[in-house]
Amino acid sequence: MPQYYIWTIGCQMNKAESERLGSFFEQRGYQAAVAAEEADLIVLNSCVVRQSAESRVVNKLSALKPLKRLHPDLTLAVTGCLVNSEADQLKKSFPHVDYFFKPGDHPQWLEKAELGPVLPRHPTPSTFVPIIQGCDNFCSYCIVPYRRGRERSRPVTEIACEVKELVHRGVREVTLLGQNVDSYGHDLPDKPDLADLLRELNTIDGLARIRFLTNHPKDLSPRLIEAVACLDKVCELICLPVQSGNNDILTAMRRGYTVEYYRRLIARIRSKIPGIALSTDVIVGFPSESEPQFQKTAGLLSELRFDTVHVAAYSPRPGAIASRELEDNIPLAEKRRRLNKIEQLQESIATEINARLLGETVEILVEGRIKGKWQGRTRTGKLVFFGDSGDYLGQLVKIRIDKTSPWALQGRVELNSIN
């Protein structure tokens, strides 16, 4: 039986697509290889959102050259955001790669016919479901719209059928994915929005939880806030990247909102959805970001106190607007200093937020076992570990928290439920 191996880096969308690619290969008689060296087909699902990610992809491709030389029959393919429209250029740069195919596409050399979506064969209790591909926003630092193209939503009925089938295969929780889930549906005939989709999925028997990411502050609607507040399966967690706490930087980033607007949006979300957890993304060292502008970002994070902050140092992406028009003029050491500052700040905020859960009982969905401990997440996305000899995979379990840290919680089973 031929074997396949998929190497994935990058966002959850890449992970979801790799999971589905694996099923696609298995339906065609392949089985998963434990190592690239044993595979007949290797796929690299790439990310180029930052220079560091692109470098890892290029290094991995170089490392595979000797293997390809040794086994010329090995098929080497690349998908993900490295694959742009300049296929000839890619082929010239990586002549040992047999095929390049666009993110979300099926490998056309294996199957010429048009295919519907392929589902993960053995999904984990919590599984990703892409609902919209591409992005129409063109934030100045971002390469995604150039690589993943314009927005294309999947119909509500198609997604609902898929989720029902996933539940049939043991899934309890789905995370709906899109570069901007708030854009969902505008390109479909009846123009449903994310709130409509959540209402539909909320009726699916056996499905316990629904999540979604990522949102865009300029597009998040009152209807969505209302849906999160009133639908029992929709989890209380919103990922809302702010990127900067300074209006001039936000304008240069072409984000389409101001700090004041963002602050009001957070206040509205918190007032309508009690217990909501919020996560955000921040970029430090954007071209010409001054120290006071950086301090505005730090100040906003201190004020709004997010549960999680993902911080990245600005990395120019060739082809993106900022890399064409703005000089990358913040030294690397300064970017690192700012990044460390934000990480330290967030560590202390998350320490305080999570410490409030000490002694509380939380419900988690058990997703797996790592180093002898079960792990799962609360509805608000907190990672929880507990030790127990029972089999809890895929169950909703009540855990009493007896230890907290900025990154995770630990506890013991109080009462479990298998509903």
Ligand code: SF4
């Ligand atoms: S919303 Fe902006 S940052 Fe997000 S994928 Fe689209 S262009 Fe990139």
